[in-house]
Amino acid sequence: MNILIIEDEENATERLEKLIKEIAPGKQIAGRCKSIQQTIQWLQENEYPDLILSDVQLSDGLSFEIFKQLEKKVPVIFISAF
Secondary structure, X not given: OEEEEEOOOHHHHHHHHHHHHHHOOOOEEEEEXXXXXXXXXXXXXOOOOOXXXXXXXXXXXXXXXXXXOOOOOOOEEEEOOO
């Protein structure tokens, strides 16, 4: 399983990656994105992941904008510090 992490705070991304490695060591982090624009570009240039873990509020807006543009359905788990 390949996982895409969408999170603009480096500390949160590192904690999430550590948790994934501990809980599900066979899962791969396919990519890390910090903004809407970066994520859209990543999705255009790479194979879609099996799962997306996404913060809601990113530095350039709400991550929901990304999912309006997805070409195929991918399960999304929203993550938040709040």
